[in-house]
Amino acid sequence: xxxxxxxxxxxxxxxxxxxxxxxxxxxxxxxxxxxxxxxxxxxxxxxxxxxxxxxxxxxxxxxxxxxxxxxxxxxxxxxxxxxxxxxxxxxxxxxxxxxxxxxxxxxxxxxxxxxxxxxxxxxxxxxxxxxxxxxxxxxxxxxxxxxxxxxxxxxxxxxxxxxxxxxxxxxxxxxxxxxxxxxxxxxxxxxxxxxxxxxxxxxxxxxxxxxxxxxxxxxxxxxxxxxxxxxxxxxxxxxxxxxxxxxxxxxxxxxxxxxxxxxxxxxxxxxxxxxxxxxxxxxxxxxxxxxxxxxxxxxxxxxxxxxxxxxxxxxxxxxxxxxxxxxxxxxxxxxxxxxxxxxxxxxxxxxxxxxxxxxxxxxxxxxxxxxxxxxxxxxxxxxxxxxxxxxxxxxxxxxxxxxxxxxxxxxxxxxxxxxxxxxxxxxxxxxxxxxxxxxxxxxxxxxxxxxxxxxxxxxxxxxxxxxxxxxxxxxxxxxxxxxxxxxxxxxxxxxxxxxxxxxxxxxxxxxxxxxxxxxxxxxxxxxxxxxxx
Amino acid sequence: xxxxxxxxxxxxxxxxxxxxxxxxxxxxxxxxxxxxxxxxxxxxxxxxxxxxxxxxxxxxxxxxxxxxxxxxxxxxxxxxxxxxxxxxxxxxxxxxxxxxxxxxxxxxxxxxxxxxxxxxxxxxxxxxxxxxxxxxxxxxxxxxxxxxxxxxxxxxxxxxxxxxxxxxxxxxxxxxxxxxxxxxxxxxxxxxxxxxxxxxxxxxxxxxxxxxxxxxxxxxxxxxxxxxxxxxxxxxxxxxxxxxxxxxxxxxxxxxxxxxxxxxxxxxxxxxxxxxxxxxxxxxxxxxxxxxxxxxxxxxxxxxxxxxxxxxxxxxx
Numbered sequence: 001x002x003x004x005x006x007x008x009x010x011x012x013x014x015x016x017x018x019x020x021x022x023x024x025x026x027x028x029x030x031x032x033x034x035x036x037x038x039x040x041x042x043x044x045x046x047x048x049x050x051x052x053x054x055x056x057x058x059x060x061x062x063x064x065x066x067x068x069x070x071x072x073x074x075x076x077x078x079x080x081x082x083x084x085x086x087x088x089x090x091x092x093x094x095x096x097x098x099x100x101x102x103x104x105x106x107x108x109x110x111x112x113x114x115x116x117x118x119x120x121x122x123x124x125x126x127x128x129x130x131x132x133x134x135x136x137x138x139x140x141x142x143x144x145x146x147x148x149x150x151x152x153x154x155x156x157x158x159x160x161x162x163x164x165x166x167x168x169x170x171x172x173x174x175x176x177x178x179x180x181x182x183x184x185x186x187x188x189x190x191x192x193x194x195x196x197x198x199x200x201x202x203x204x205x206x207x208x209x210x211x212x213x214x215x216x217x218x219x220x221x222x223x224x225x226x227x228x229x230x231x232x233x234x235x236x237x238x239x240x241x242x243x244x245x246x247x248x249x250x251x252x253x254x255x256x257x258x259x260x261x262x263x264x265x266x267x268x269x270x271x272x273x274x275x276x277x278x279x280x281x282x283x284x285x286x287x288x289x290x291x292x293x294x295x296x297x298x299x300x301x302x303x304x305x306x307x308x309x310x311x312x313x314x315x316x317x318x319x320x321x322x323x324x325x326x327x328x329x330x331x332x333x334x335x336x337x338x339x340x341x342x343x344x345x346x347x348x349x350x351x352x353x354x355x356x357x358x359x360x361x362x363x364x365x366x367x368x369x370x371x372x373x374x375x376x377x378x379x380x381x382x383x384x385x386x387x388x389x390x391x392x393x394x395x396x397x398x399x400x401x402x403x404x405x406x407x408x409x410x411x412x413x414x415x416x417x418x419x420x421x422x423x424x425x426x427x428x429x430x431x432x433x434x435x436x437x438x439x440x441x442x443x444x445x446x447x448x449x450x451x452x453x454x455x456x457x458x459x460x461x462x463x464x465x466x467x468x469x470x471x472x473x474x475x476x477x478x479x480x481x482x483x484x485x486x487x488x489x490x491x492x493x494x495x496x497x498x499x500x501x502x503x504x505x506x507x508x509x510x511x512x513x514x515x516x517x518x519x520x521x522x523x524x525x526x527x528x529x530x531x532x533x
Numbered sequence: 534x535x536x537x538x539x540x541x542x543x544x545x546x547x548x549x550x551x552x553x554x555x556x557x558x559x560x561x562x563x564x565x566x567x568x569x570x571x572x573x574x575x576x577x578x579x580x581x582x583x584x585x586x587x588x589x590x591x592x593x594x595x596x597x598x599x600x601x602x603x604x605x606x607x608x609x610x611x612x613x614x615x616x617x618x619x620x621x622x623x624x625x626x627x628x629x630x631x632x633x634x635x636x637x638x639x640x641x642x643x644x645x646x647x648x649x650x651x652x653x654x655x656x657x658x659x660x661x662x663x664x665x666x667x668x669x670x671x672x673x674x675x676x677x678x679x680x681x682x683x684x685x686x687x688x689x690x691x692x693x694x695x696x697x698x699x700x701x702x703x704x705x706x707x708x709x710x711x712x713x714x715x716x717x718x719x720x721x722x723x724x725x726x727x728x729x730x731x732x733x734x735x736x737x738x739x740x741x742x743x744x745x746x747x748x749x750x751x752x753x754x755x756x757x758x759x760x761x762x763x764x765x766x767x768x769x770x771x772x773x774x775x776x777x778x779x780x781x782x783x784x785x786x787x788x789x790x791x792x793x794x795x796x797x798x799x800x801x802x803x804x805x806x807x808x809x810x811x812x813x814x815x816x817x818x819x820x821x822x823x824x825x826x827x828x829x830x831x832x833x834x835x836x837x838x839x840x841x842x843x844x845x846x847x848x849x850x
Contacts (some may be wrong), residue, residue: 006703081821090816093564098793100563105785108704109630111623126703135704152708152778180571184618185782186789191569205822217824220841314818314825317837334592348588349568352800354814356807360800362594372591403572403586403797429572429584 005127007154010136010169011162015049017127019057020455024123028458029465031473031504039498041454042447053164056127058451060171060443061200061208063164072160075204079163082203083145086195094313095198098191103138106131106187112179117432117459118172128455130179130189133169136162137196167206170196174437174456175310176396181430194438197311207311210442215307216315220322224269224303233302236272237279237295244280248523252283257330258294263369264332265293266323266347268340268486269303275489277527281513282338284523285370289378294330301326304343305486309350310439320351327361334362336369339511341395341437341485349402365398367407367484370516374414381519383417388478390515391422391467393460393492394431395485405429408484408512415519422467432459434483436491452491453498461495464507475506478530484512535751535758538765542744545769552776553784560788564816565809570797575608576600577797586797594801605795612790614638629694633687633716639680640720644741646673647734651742673734681724688716712780719767726764730757740765 002009005018020041027035044057053063066072085091086099112130113119119128126132139156142148156162170193177190201207219225224233237254244252255261265286271278286293295302300322308316327335337344347363355361373379392412399405405428412421424431434441435457443452453461468479481496483489492509501507508530518527573584578601580586587593611617616634619627650669653660660666692713695705723737730753731737739752740761751758775781800806814834818827826844827836 078821085820088819089564091819093813093816094567095569097560097563097566097788098569101560101785101789101793105779105782105789107779107782108701108709109619109623109626110700110704111619111626113700115622131704150706151711152706154704154706177571180794182618182622184612184616184622185786186794188569188571188789188793202820202822202825205824212824217841217845221845314820314836317833318839321837349570353565353567353806353810355800356810357802360802362592364591364593365588368589368591368593399584400572401570402588403570403574403577403580403584404589405572406580406583406585407589 004125007132007136007139008156010165011157011159013161016054016057017165018125020122020125020128020451022454024125025121025454025458026123028462029469032461032465032499039500041450044447048446053161053168055165055168056172058448059168059446060440060448061168061206062445063167063206065164066160075160075163076158078204079199080144080158082199083141085203086199087141087145092195092198092313095191095195098188099195102134102187102189102192103141105185106134106138107185108135109184111182111184112187112189115178115182117176117178117435118174118456121455121458121462127169128172130173131187133166133173133196134187134189134192136166136169137192140166166196167200167204170194170200171208171438171440171443172455174396174433174435174440176433176437177400178396178430178432181400194311198313201312202314208439208443208445210444211307211311211439212315215305215439215442216312216319219300219303219305219307220315220318223299223301225305225307226269226273226303228269228272228302230297230299230302233269233272234297236276240272240276240280241283243276244284247277247280248284248517248520248527250284250288250523252280252287254279254283255294256297258292259330260332261294261330262292262333263294263336264296264301264327264330264334265336265338265366266301266304266343267295267338268305268343270305270486270490271339272302274493275486275511277514277529278339278486278511281511281517281527282366284517284520285373285379285513288520288522289373291373293336294332296326296330298322298326298329304337304340304347306343306346307439309342309346316346316350317354320346320354321359323347324351324355324359324361328358332361334364336364336366338366339484339486339489339513341397341487344395344404345397345401365402365404365407367398367404367411370513371407371410374411379516380521381415381516382521383415383519385519385521385525386416386480386515387420388480389420389422389468389471390416390480390482391424391464392427393424393434393464393481393483393485393488394427394429395483395488396431396433396437398485399431400429403429411512411516412482415516424463424467432463434460434485434488434491435495436487439487441487441490441494449494450498453495457491457495460492461499461501464492465505468505468507473505475502477506479505479507480515480528481507481509482512482515483509535762536749538740538762538769539744539749541766541769545772548773549776552773553781556776556781556784560784560792564813565806566793568796569793571794574795574797576602576605576795578604587799594799598799609790626691626694629687629690631687632683633691636680636682636684636687636720639676640684641680643673643677643680643734646676647738647741648745650738651745654742655746670733673738674732677734677737678724678727681720681727685717685720685724688713688720692717708778712778715771715774719764719771722760722767723764726757726760730760736761737765 142153173193180188306319
């Protein structure tokens with residue numbers, strides 16, 4: 001096991017290149033300031049080590065070890081073929097220019113390294129530098145595709161170990177692009193990681209099962225990555241309507257497939273199953289504001305997720321088209337995207353260069369839409385109902401990648417007493433990823449969840465603890481982490497559980513709409529349920 | 534023999550210009566890519582301070598966009614002149630990189646001043662002897678000498694970091710070392726020429742004047758002439774070499790910022806981007822994974838709108 005692997009180590013030998021060593025980590029703030037009292041990180045099983053390619057003693061992708069020389073060669077050949085296609089305008093017009101810019105002009109100055117939460121929290125293990133995988137990809141490309149001399153671009157051996165590990169390594173990045181923000185030249189290592197993921201998926205058919213088979217493919221087949229058909233989702237929403245009506249005292253009947261509605265609301269369907277109070281709160285708010293709105297029961301239209309955004313441009317386009325066709329069919333004025341960060345980015349920013357003509361239906365974040373309602377005073381709020389410390393997590397896809405950071409704060413000012421709000425440091429466009437970004441929150445095989453809590457998620461947990469320093473850290477003094485994004489919320493839920501943060505520090509979590517309904521004087525008090533965590 | 538520096542100078546300029554144009558052309562002719570901006574985007578005017586965008590506005594597509602070109606120019610200016618991003622995120626490297634780059638700008642400024650001075654002297658008799666001419670000349674000496682000195686200092690600092698920093702060593706190639714060493718040698722030679730033989734930059738000014746007026750005469754004899762010749766030759770080769778390497782990042786940086794990072798121009802129905810999008814979508818997809826099901830023949834529209842039964846069935850589980 002190597003503590004500080006070099007670039008060339010990725011192609012060397014059997015077994016893991018290195019691992020995230022918890023002993024190298026900086027202690028967290030109180031009450032977690034004793035490193036040896038933190039929960040242990042589960043080990044990778046020996047059967048997994050035998051069967052799958054092992055990069056760093058955790059596994060996201062499950063790449064089987066080749067059994068024959070022919071299989072090894074097929075992997076390498078397919079990788080080179082995919083690499084060539086990434087630089088072909090027809091196959092990769094989607095990212096050709098950003099990719100070439102990042103390939104050609106990196107000065108390898110490592111300015112990006114410190115900005116990366118994974119590298120920083122790993123105790124500065126070089127494997128997790130944002131530029132480590134990019135540099136390997138560059139060296140392989142210039143040596144084996146462009147046939148350039150290694151004196152200028154550097155040397156890198158090409159073998160099946162290097163290919164398989166590089167693909168696995170593409171899933172050690174949250175694609176949060178914080179590193180790109182710091183690059184003086186504009187190199188984007190987050191984009192590079194996604195390009196490697198694309199190559200693996202689109203050419204070799206290699207990607208995590210959770211993103212593809214159980215993710216985008218399931219969504220395109222039955223309508224949602226949760227597995228819910230339109231009948232099931234309507235049943236569930238009926239149940240939510242009943243629950244919300246009882247809980248708030250305000251009648252809720254979710255409208256379905258209303259042709260000509262002003263707004264087609266799209267939720268991450270995971271909310272409907274895991275956090276029913278979230279779609280319920282949306283319904284309560286939209287009804288209270290008198291909005292003409294609807295949900296759609298068309299294929300994929302009741303689930304805003306688009307996992308293609310994490311790994312595959314073709315899958316991204318297919319899901320996007322399903323979303324848009326549903327809106328077109330209902331003749332709505334716009335699509336409103338609920339609390340899901342990657343759905344925001346996929347459907348607004350990325351889709352902007354895919355949709356033309358009558359498919360180019362306006363798509364909008366729920367945040368400016370709701371701010372407008374708040375400003376007009378269409379819903380009354382009583383801030384004193386949220387009389388507990390609140391901190392706000394900024395989902396990368398909504399803030400850094402879309403430039404939406406003030407509306408959520410304006411809403412926060414309307415529903416939470418000023419003295420109770422704690423900004424994280426840093427926040428807004430300079431935020432840190434929750435650690436669940438780019439699909440990590442749903443990748444749950446082997447010991448990968450432990451890795452994401454101890455690695456990518458640790459910086460967010462550190463920020464949360466820092467935001468609440470000065471408060472009494474026990475469950476008699478509840479504190480609320482507001483995470484207006486389904487994937488972020490899933491990661492924060494799992495991470496708080498890993499650290500037993502409710503019992504030890506009184507930290508709970510939820511979305512922003514829940515805080516809003518909790519502050520509505522018309523609703524029964526106690527919408528936020530502290531006991532459910 | 535005295536002709537060689539002149540020929541190298543012309544060749545260096547030609548190669549530089551052609552290579553830079555070729556690089557600009559390469560990036561400019563690439564297809565429109567997906568939107569991939571990164572905030573803060575400085576032209577977002579009043580919202581830029583908190584990293585906001587027009588997407589913070591309800592019904593943004595119905596409202597006029599507020600774009601501040603002045604704010605964008607200011608951001609560009611501070612980044613180009615002072616390497617603001619490096620200053621903010623990598624101060625130890627900035628301490629070497631800033632003098633290196635700023636020195637380059639000063640050397641470029643000195644060269645431009647000498648070239649323009651040559652033209653002015655040609656157009657206006659007595660320019661060199663005039664008060665303005667003296668001021669002009671002082672600016673040449675100041676920018677040239679200071680530029681060379683701080684650029685060498687910066688290049689040596691960068692070289693030292695490249696060779697000793699544990700963060701950089703594994704990522705450093707032979708070319709990285711060569712490139713910096715080349716700067717040190719070429720600029721060092723020019724600085725020695727200045728310090729030993731040409732404190733007033735008269736010889737090099739004469740060389741540039743000759744270059745502009747196509748008079749290929751030696752500017753001095755003996756060691757001074759040799760040093761001017763060697764310096765000019767090295768600088769000419771360096772000029773030709775830069776755009777052929779990753780040091781042409783001054784071109785890439787423009788596209789990385791304007792075409793990717795700050796490119797938030799919305800595509801509105803019937804807008805000018807639609808033609809480019811349609812051209813992209815009609816390109817063939819040749820990706821080979823089972824779920825693509827293009828057969829190397831279908832285009833992006835056909836692949837994206839394919840029925841699930843056609844590509845879902847072909848998937849190996």
